[in-house]
Amino acid sequence: MDTLDCSSSILEYRVHKYFRPLFRKIQQNDRQCGEKGRHRANPSTLQIALADVRERFAQAQLQYSNQNAHILPLMQSNDPGIHPPLDAEIGAFLHLIHSVLLPEVQLESLNPEDPIVVHFTPCPWQLLGTGNYAAVFCHPEHPDFVVKVYAPGREGFEEEVRVYALLEQHPAFSRCFYAEQGFLILLRLYGTTMYDCLHLGKAIPKQVITDIDRALEYARFKGLRPHDIHGHNVMVKNGRGTIVDVSDFLKQEDCSTWDDLKTAYYWIYRPFLLHLPWGVPRWCLTAVRKGYRYYKKIL
Numbered sequence: 635m636d637t638l639d640c641s642s643s644i645l646e647y648r649v650h651k652y653f654r655p656l657f658r659k660i661q662q663n664d665r666q667c668g669e670k671g672r673h674r675a676n677p678s679t680l681q682i683a684l685a686d687v688r689e690r691f692a693q694a695q696l697q698y699s700n701q702n703a704h705i706l707p708l709m710q711s712n713d714p715g716i717h718p719p720l721d722a723e724i725g726a727f728l729h730l731i732h733s734v735l736l737p738e739v740q741l742e743s744l745n746p747e748d749p750i751v752v753h754f755t756p757c758p759w760q761l762l763g764t765g766n767y768a769a770v771f772c773h774p775e776h777p778d779f780v781v782k783v784y785a786p787g788r789e790g791f792e793e794e795v796r797v798y799a800l801l802e803q804h805p806a807f808s809r810c811f812y813a814e815q816g817f818l819i820l821l822r823l824y825g826t827t828m829y830d831c832l833h834l835g836k837a838i839p840k841q842v843i844t845d846i847d848r849a850l851e852y853a854r855f856k857g858l859r860p861h862d863i864h865g866h867n868v869m870v871k872n873g874r875g876t877i878v879d880v881s882d883f884l885k886q887e888d889c890s891t892w893d894d895l896k897t898a899y900y901w902i903y904r905p906f907l908l909h910l911p912w913g914v915p916r917w918c919l920t921a922v923r924k925g926y927r928y929y930k931k932i933l
């Protein structure tokens with residue numbers, strides 16, 4: 635975080651709505667410096683940016699703890715530029731979730747270290763994927779949204795809602811439009827996960843790595859600690875990368891998964907796997923995943 639160059643990040647992320655107040659503060663600060671005849675003795679751009687992130691983090695926490703109903707206040711934000719109003723389409727999607735999906739879907743978490751198991755998905759809902767916390771479904775009538783349903787007994791829902799509130803909008807992340815106890819309505823990200831690209835033999839260009847690096851830098855700038863970025867959580871579409879899972883970004887411990895994955899990308903994938911005419915079998919990918927996890931445990 636300390637090494638983040640804020641001025642270049644500001645241009646890069648182009649989140650003008652968010653940064654406008656920051657620009658104003660910097661200008662004000664510079665003007666005051668000029669008036670008082672001091673030469674830039676006031677806090678640096680980076681310090682102001684960090685203070686702003688902390689303030690927004692505290693506000694998000696307060697907003698979260700103040701709410702007393704089980705419906706989380708993401709959609710009631712006063713900033714229309716950041717969270718759009720709950721429109722009719724999300725309302726219709728929500729209705730389908732309550733009337734069909736939730737009463738009928740059957741999910742189970744067999745082992746916290748393995749993806750949850752979906753025993754039944756009601757038609758026409760489709761299962762897009764599963765992770766260690768939740769299953770993600772889409773509906774053919776609502777192509778822009780997905781619903782992420784947490785398995786009974788799995789923690790992490792509140793944290794994920796908070797992370798999305800802090801992330802606001804960025805092209806490499808999904809967005810949370812609505813959250814209610816146990817599920818979130820998210821923007822659908824299209825593409826193939828990095829893991830599936832390896833399995834299907836689809837090329838993963840360097841631009842994907844650059845996109846994810848920038849997205850993680852942005853998340854750090856927002857006061858988060860990116861965590862658990864592995865092949866299932868990165869989506870590739872038209873040569874660009876997006877991150878589908880931010881549920882662990884509030885965890886405080888360090889996580890080297892993305893750095894390790896990048897090392898494997900440059901030392902194994904690019905010289906060897908990229909040139910194979912076929913994909914890597916699933917059993918092989920699973921063995922590498924389990925071996926990596928074991929190695930990290932004993933380290």
Ligand SMILES: Nc1ncnc2c1ncn2[C@@H]1O[C@H](COP(=O)(O)OP(=O)(O)O)[C@@H](O)[C@H]1O
Pocket residue numbers: 762763764765766767768769770780782808820821822823824827866867878879880881
């Ligand atoms: N916004 C999304 N758009 C499309 N697919 C998604 C989205 N979010 C998750 N998925 C799919 O669902 C899978 C599991 O979601 P994920 O958020 O990783 O769950 P968990 O937090 O349990 O690990 C992902 O690997 C991905 O295939």
Ligand SMILES: [Mg+2]
Pocket residue numbers: 764765766866867879
């Ligand atoms: Mg995941």
